[in-house]
Amino acid sequence: MSHQVVLRPQNIVFSVQQGQTVLEAALNQNIVFPHRCQVGACAACLCRIESGQVSYQLEPLLTEKEKEQGWMFSCLAYAESDLVITFSDE
Incomplete structure (x- = not known):
């Protein structure tokens, strides 16, 4: 099973396969996506969900407000x- 991801405001669309992280899917499809460590320590890949749901095997260090x-x-x-995700904080 796969899900579609729309990266706004560029409206770049890519698919994520089951068992694949959002970042892995983007990079495997040659989508420019900020990242460094790929283990949740650097926060370079932090983005905001406008719609949809995600899950984590290892809960990230986010505050309740975040x-x-x-x-x-x-x-x-x-x-x-x-x-639907964005790097914007608006």
């Missing part, structure tokens, strides 16, 4: 539905 605002670590996030 979780409420929809922030996610794409290197640790597994898509549980289609997603």
